[in-house]
Amino acid sequence: MAPSVVGVPIEATSASIPTSDNTPPPTPPPENISKDKRRQRLLCGIHRMSSSPSLSLSHVGRSRSYSAPYGSHTNLSCVSLGPGASFAPASSGSVTPGYFSSGHGSLSSTPGLELPSIKGIEVPLAPRKTANLSSTALAPTTSCLPADVTVSRPKSRASRKCLYDFWSAMPDEVRVQIFSHLKPKELVRASRVSREFHKFCFDGQLWTSFDASEFYNQIPAESLANIIASAGPFIKELNLRGCLQIEHYKRAEVLVTACRNLINASLEGCRNFQRSTLHNLIRSNNRLTNLNLASMTAVTNSTCKIISQHCPQLETLNVSWCKHMDARGIKMVVLGCPKLQDLRAGEISGFESIDVAKAIFKTNNLRRLVLSGCADLTDETLKTMIHGLQPEIDILTERPIVPPRKLRHLDLSRCSQLTDRGVKALGYLVPDLEGLQLNSCKELTDSGLELIIASTPHLTHLELEDLSELTNDILSKHLAKAPCVRKLEHLSVSYCENLGDAGMVPVIKNCVSLKSMDIDNTRAGDLVLTEAAAMVRSRATRTPVRGNFPRVGLRLVVFDCSSVTWTGIREVLSWNSEVRHASSSLPTYPTEIIGLRCYFGWQQTVEQHTQRVLRGDFASAARLERKWADYMQAVEEAGAAGAGIRRRRRRAREAQLLHASEEEGGAGGLGLGRRRARTMAASCTVM
Known part of the structure; x- marks a missing residue:
């Protein structure tokens, strides 16, 4: 079918x-x-x-x-x-x-x-x-x-759900927090991405602080004015230090109109600022706490009067190098601003006035007072600032019975009229003093500083530069035994030509917290460097960890000291690169070294040695120190008179070549670099 x-x-x-x-x-x-x-x-x-x-x-x-x-x-x-x-x-x-x-x-x-x-x-x-x-x-x-x-096929990409838009779904607070990590210069660049970015980049929360000191010479005047106009109502901390481009009247008016909530303002160096514009800015910001008007030509005594009337919350004022004002403006500010704690009036004239000194004594709120370069400051004015006018005197101690001053930092540098009579007034009346600067007060002697050193247990910074009348006794008998001996961190006695090892060695032994010491142009010698290395060795701990790089714990400035030789320099370098090998334990490495500034002919070797130690290359540093010592010894032998002078000079040249090759090529640790440097040095010697 x-x-x-x-x-x-x-x-x-x-x-x-x-x-x-x-x-x-x-x-x-x-x-x-x-x-x-x-x-x-x-x-x-x-x-x-x-x-x-x-x-x-x-x-x-x-x-x-x-x-x-x-x-x-x-x-x-x-x-x-x-x-x-x-x-x-x-x-x-x-x-x-x-x-x-x-x-x-x-x-x-x-x-x-x-x-x-x-x-x-x-x-x-x-x-x-x-x-x-x-x-x-x-x-x-x-x-x-x-x-x-027929098999069930997966859905196409078009039918899938769209990806989650994190940025759009993110809360505004989180987005503002992300932009807060950008600097002002970066925020301005990011604002050009889109309108949404522009909105967030100029959010008021990001512009509460505007610091143009990092790019003041790069930003155009129009851009600076536009930024301040956009973010001005939100700015609380404004720093326009060095912005000379705000010279036009309209640009300055934009600043005044926009900024009405300032708390900290720094206009240092804005020399083109108009006087009326500055006055309007101060009037519209009555919550100012810190105001820096240093080097401004627009500052006058009228400016100080406006400050005293409209800035009751002012705590810090800097009017140093304002040449169109004098101490009468300082008096108005001191009396009108009861919360003022920091006053800096360097190179201001008119401080011979007793009325100004009485106003400063009456407030007794100042923690910092800077009068450096005030050539008109006299002994009577200084005594009035500390004692007041005609104080009651204690019969037993012969000291004025007045409340102690709250000063912590006092700068009287380059006040040329001060003598021991005026400086003695500070004794036992500034117990909280931490920093004292008396540089270039050439009339001061040991007797003017004895009472101050004996009555300031919190003293950490002491500068006595260019005081040619000081002797070793002020260091060995007073400073080395003072209450502040354990807290002193900085000491400067540069250009004190009468100070030498006898006064500095006891200070270095007892002042175990020293971090910097300027002793250039003095009679200090190798003994000071040796004692400094021993002091740092005793206070610094050692570590068995090779990767724990050391740090600079003490800075010494010893250039132009005729008694300092290469032997003392080598002592410091040897300590910096010392690696101790114990028989029963691991080798130990230093955690604190000495930073040294010495004679310019040796400074390059010292810097190379310090760089290798700071990066943990102790073997290379020790090799450089050894070859430099051989070279210096050969140079000294070559300079000696007598027989064999040619042989000693040849040895000196060979040591110089070895030292130069190590200094040039040893940084990378490659023998090829050292050989190349040695060949170049040899060719130069032959030529």
Whole structure:
């Protein structure tokens, strides 16, 4: 029995499918035999295609015949590829396994469709039963893939949910906190990214402090005025130190109009500021606490009067080098600002006035007083500032009975009229003093400093430069035994030509907290350097950790000291690079070294040695120190008179070459660099 092609609907022709299986098929004429063979081969190919697993049918009425040709008017269309398509058998024949899945669907075709009779088919196809066809399948529709072919594909990227926008969903407070880590210059650049960035970059919380001292010479005047105009209402700390570009009247008015909530303001060096503009700025900011007007030509006594009237909260005032004012303005500020604690009036004239001194004595709130360069300051004025006018004197001690001053820092440098009589007034009346500067007061002697040193237990900084009348007794007998000996950190006695080892050695032994010492142009010698190395060695701890790099704990300035030789310098270098090897433990390394400034001919070697020690290269530092010592010794031998002078000079030249090669190429630790430097030095010597 010829199989019927199920699942391939064939359009009907003029002939009808017979309703009975007993009707014999028509016999083709002889002339159509060759055509029937071609049709048979075509149908065999179609059968092979339809018998594949992907195109097999689940239910067929009869088995197909390889020799049953179809007519020439056959039209195949609408091949069903849908999963679960099922077909009802035309008769009670067997069901062929391995075809489309059974029972899950039906072929989409017209119900009750009968296949037409095809010319050349010997056995007619069985009529299709419509019992298993879907009632809704009225017409051929688009075919589907079978169940074993259809696989659920992942959704495309377009159908996915958009990524989470962290920046837009971030709270404004967090975004402002992110921008707060940028400097003003970086904020201005970031504001050009977008409008949203511009809004956040000029948020008031980011501009409470505006410091232009880092880029004052790079920012144009218009840009500076625009920034201040945008952020001015929020600025509380303003630093325009050195901004000379604010010279135009309108630009300065923008500053005055915008900034009305200033607490700290620094206009130091703004020489082109107009006087009226400065006065308006002070009037509009009555909450000013710190005001720096140093080197401003617009500052006058009228400015000081406005400050005393509109700045009751003022605590710090700097009017140093303001040449158009005098001490009368200082008096108005001191009386009008009861909270003033820091007054800096360097090189201001008129301090010979007793009324100004009485005003300073009356307040007794000053913690810092800077009167450096005030050439008019006399002994009587200074005594009035400390004792007052005609104080009561204690009979036993002969000291004035007045409340002690609250001064902690006092700078009287270059007050040339001061003598021992005026400086003695500080004795026992400044117990909280921590810093004292009396540089270039050339009339001072040991007797003027004895009472101050004996009554200041908190003294940490003492500067006595260019006091040629001082002797070693003030150091050995007073400073080395003073109450502040354990707290003294900085001592400067430069250009004190009468001071030498006898006075400095006891100070270095007892002042174990020293961090810096300026003794240049004195009579200090190698003994001072040796004692300094021993003091640092005794107070500094050592570490067995190689990677724990040392730091500079004491800075010594000893240039232009005729008694300092290379032997003392070598003592310091040897201590800096000392590595102690104990038999029962690991080697130990220094944690604190001495920074040295010495004769300029040796300074390059000292700096190279210090750099190697600071980066932990102790072996290279020790090698440099040894070769430098050999060179210095050979130079001294070459300068001696007598026989063998040529041989000593040759040894000196060889030592110089070795030292130069180590100093130039030893920093990188490469022998090639040292050889190259040695060759270059040798060639220069030959030439």
